[in-house]
Amino acid sequence: MITISKDELELFATDLLLAAKSSREDAELVAHSLVWADLRGRQPQGVFRIPVLVTMIHHGLITSPTEMNWSKRSEVMYHLDAGNGFGQVAGYRAMQKAIDIAKKIGIGMVTVNRSNHFGAASYFCALAADAQCVGLTFTNATPKVAPFGGTKPILGTNPVAFGCPTSSGVPILVDFSTSSIAGSTIRTITEGGGRLPKGVALDASGQPTTDPAALSSGCLLPAAGAKGYGLGLMIEIFCGILAGAGMSHEVGPFYSTWKRPVNSGHMMMAIDISRLQPLDMYFDRLDQLIKEIKSSPTLEHVDEVLIPGEVRGRFADQFSREGIPLNDETIHGLENLARSLAVEVPWKQAAPVSVHDKQ
Amino acid sequence: MITISKDELELFATDLLLAAKSSREDAELVAHSLVWADLRGRQPQGVFRIPVLVTMIHHGLITSPTEMNWSKRSEVMYHLDAGNGFGQVAGYRAMQKAIDIAKKIGIGMVTVNRSNHFGAASYFCALAADAQCVGLTFTNATPKVAPFGGTKPILGTNPVAFGCPTSSGVPILVDFSTSSIAGSTIRTITEGGGRLPKGVALDASGQPTTDPAALSSGCLLPAAGAKGYGLGLMIEIFCGILAGAGMSHEVGPFYSTWKRPVNSGHMMMAIDISRLQPLDMYFDRLDQLIKEIKSSPTLEHVDEVLIPGEVRGRFADQFSREGIPLNDETIHGLENLARSLAVEVPWKQAAPVSVHDKQ
Numbered sequence: 001m002i003t004i005s006k007d008e009l010e011l012f013a014t015d016l017l018l019a020a021k022s023s024r025e026d027a028e029l030v031a032h033s034l035v036w037a038d039l040r041g042r043q044p045q046g047v048f049r050i051p052v053l054v055t056m057i058h059h060g061l062i063t064s065p066t067e068m069n070w071s072k073r074s075e076v077m078y079h080l081d082a083g084n085g086f087g088q089v090a091g092y093r094a095m096q097k098a099i100d101i102a103k104k105i106g107i108g109m110v111t112v113n114r115s116n117h118f119g120a121a122s123y124f125c126a127l128a129a130d131a132q133c134v135g136l137t138f139t140n141a142t143p144k145v146a147p148f149g150g151t152k153p154i155l156g157t158n159p160v161a162f163g164c165p166t167s168s169g170v171p172i173l174v175d176f177s178t179s180s181i182a183g184s185t186i187r188t189i190t191e192g193g194g195r196l197p198k199g200v201a202l203d204a205s206g207q208p209t210t211d212p213a214a215l216s217s218g219c220l221l222p223a224a225g226a227k228g229y230g231l232g233l234m235i236e237i238f239c240g241i242l243a244g245a246g247m248s249h250e251v252g253p254f255y256s257t258w259k260r261p262v263n264s265g266h267m268m269m270a271i272d273i274s275r276l277q278p279l280d281m282y283f284d285r286l287d288q289l290i291k292e293i294k295s296s297p298t299l300e301h302v303d304e305v306l307i308p309g310e311v312r313g314r315f316a317d318q319f320s321r322e323g324i325p326l327n328d329e330t331i332h333g334l335e336n337l338a339r340s341l342a343v344e345v346p347w348k349q350a351a352p353v354s355v356h357d358k359q
Numbered sequence: 360m361i362t363i364s365k366d367e368l369e370l371f372a373t374d375l376l377l378a379a380k381s382s383r384e385d386a387e388l389v390a391h392s393l394v395w396a397d398l399r400g401r402q403p404q405g406v407f408r409i410p411v412l413v414t415m416i417h418h419g420l421i422t423s424p425t426e427m428n429w430s431k432r433s434e435v436m437y438h439l440d441a442g443n444g445f446g447q448v449a450g451y452r453a454m455q456k457a458i459d460i461a462k463k464i465g466i467g468m469v470t471v472n473r474s475n476h477f478g479a480a481s482y483f484c485a486l487a488a489d490a491q492c493v494g495l496t497f498t499n500a501t502p503k504v505a506p507f508g509g510t511k512p513i514l515g516t517n518p519v520a521f522g523c524p525t526s527s528g529v530p531i532l533v534d535f536s537t538s539s540i541a542g543s544t545i546r547t548i549t550e551g552g553g554r555l556p557k558g559v560a561l562d563a564s565g566q567p568t569t570d571p572a573a574l575s576s577g578c579l580l581p582a583a584g585a586k587g588y589g590l591g592l593m594i595e596i597f598c599g600i601l602a603g604a605g606m607s608h609e610v611g612p613f614y615s616t617w618k619r620p621v622n623s624g625h626m627m628m629a630i631d632i633s634r635l636q637p638l639d640m641y642f643d644r645l646d647q648l649i650k651e652i653k654s655s656p657t658l659e660h661v662d663e664v665l666i667p668g669e670v671r672g673r674f675a676d677q678f679s680r681e682g683i684p685l686n687d688e689t690i691h692g693l694e695n696l697a698r699s700l701a702v703e704v705p706w707k708q709a710a711p712v713s714v715h716d717k718q
């Protein structure tokens with residue numbers, strides 16, 4: 001493990017993406033959004049993803065620079081054809097547009113199609129919160145989740161995120177997959193050689209399994225049964241149908257095959273808080289609600305009741321001061337990529353282990 | 360048990376509410392929304408509620424007729440002060456307004472405060488679906504649910520509903536509480552003398568319990584832990600803060616004490632589908648998604664994979680033809696109320712059992 005400052009990491013990430021021939025604007029936006037996740041302790045959504053993003057560029061599945069095209073659907077609704085560009089860039093532009101519209105007329109909604117994986121959904125809701133808006137973000141993804149009662153993957157893990165500002169400056173950020181377990185959690189379990197929790201997955205024959213390897217031909221179950229199924233279906237309708245992107249099996253896998261464009265869809269919505277309530281009153285009321293929640297006694301094994309986004313805010317504070325820790329897998333992936341792209345690594349590297357490494 | 364035609368039941372419900380001195384407009388709207396739920400097999404949200412609604416009128420907690428006041432927040436956002444009127448009436452007016460705005464400009468959003476329990480949340484999303492819109496409905500409620508990790512009720516069961524039309528005419532309707540078990544399910548269990556499922560509730564000392572009686576001083580747990588907590592908190596922020604209604608313990612109980620106005624808040628949103636996509640294409644794509652979902656193999660004990668709203672649609676079809684079944688508790692409650700209000704009962708009554716009954 002090493003630690004690196006936020007700015008150094010963002011510069012390094014930008015350099016890697018530039019060396020992979022993405023445009024400067026794209027490289028900077030993607031680097032910013034990835035490091036945002038790392039700064040909040042969400043390594044699976046952070047710079048760890050750069051090698052696979054570069055592989056997708058090389059296979060022509062992510063195009064950069066690309067032309068992204070806007071269409072106006074109404075005064076408050078716009079659509080962005082992301083032209084197979086970075087999901088992070090499409091998501092950023094879409095939420096910024098939604099915020100711009102909300103500032104003019106109260107609500108802005110932007111649908112996106114022909115996009116890719118956009119990283120952490122809450123990143124976009126944090127943009128909305130920074131602009132004193134409520135933000136809502138949906139995205140669909142390649143199918144991994146069975147409908148409630150079924151045994152075949154039809155829906156993606158289809159996450160939903162919500163964000164709003166607080167008086168402390170640390171936004172409330174709700175961000176969860178509608179499956180019983182998130183894709184990034186599975187990745188962490190798989191890499192650690194662990195087993196899945198009980199009740200989250202089925203194998204190819206529709207039987208319960210705790211073997212992460214069984215997931216390649218099996219499926220995840222929806223969160224809270226019919227509830228996660230209903231929410232995941234709603235998101236599929238917004239992103240796969242109303243946004244005009246792929247739906248269900250039309251959405252390509254992000255990180256396993258390199259044969260077809262992902263064509264995922266997103267929905268971004270911003271609502272201007274000051275239209276509904278003076279901001280002072282909003283902050284007072286929210287402070288009161290937060291205080292009430294924090295005052296709840298806790299379960300025996302729980303130290304404190306947390307507000308969604310609170311722990312991430314603490315990581316951001318700590319890692320801003322002390323540097324962002326990168327784990328060995330991330331370091332190894334970035335060092336290999338830097339070597340192949342002839343980019344300088346901003347930390348002292350260990351000597352290459354294998355004589356076959358091309359230096 | 361008896362069965363009664365939809366029209367007869369609606370007329371009877373209207374007569375009861377009129378006899379309790381509610382306005383004709385209110386009585387007809389409330390009766391329609393209650394019978395809508397009964398027709399779909401949701402008896403806990405149906406005419407079964409009339410006696411308690413009448414009690415609330417008598418205690419001055421539901422005012423009818425009442426002045427409901429509109430404020431314009433922006434071109435696309437309106438607010439309704441429901442004046443402690445019927446939640447069903449406030450919800451109906453709010454969603455109709457949201458639909459009207461959506462038809463003009465793509466999206467309409469209406470917040471509501473000073474309201475009461477509005478019945479089944481999906482009723483309002485069905486109105487949106489009938490108008491070829493996507494509908495979203497949130498409401499908050501008196502606290503029953505602990506925050507994730509906590510042991511004290513801070514949030515209501517705060518349901519969310521989503522609806523959209525399908526080519527068959529039966530809308531997709533997602534409607535669920537963000538608690539691990541719905542209030543109406545608990546009521547059914549309590550009345551049947553049953554036990555709660557494991558893992559849904561804590562007693563007053565914060566220990567897991569399956570005793571429904573322990574809930575009066577205990578709490579429910581959020582659905583899927585942090586996920587239901589995050590979603591319930593989002594709904595509390597929309598309804599209790601942005602809508603300017605009560606939040607957390609400021610929201611009065613609906614059916615247990617009669618001491619203070621409920622002051623719950625709602626949020627209704629409608630999105631005009633045809634602005635995003637030609638309706639033909641929307642229906643084709645949704646048919647394809649539904650077909651894919653229905654084609655999934657099922658778990659061993661499951662007969663078929665269902666689309667949210669599908670079973671309710673089948674009940675509506677069956678009960679429209681065969682009449683709506685009313686259980687003994689509902690019959691008894693309505694007969695007693697009819698007697699006290701001198702309203703004629705539209706079915707043949709059994710002879711009164713108690714000599715103390717006032718005929």
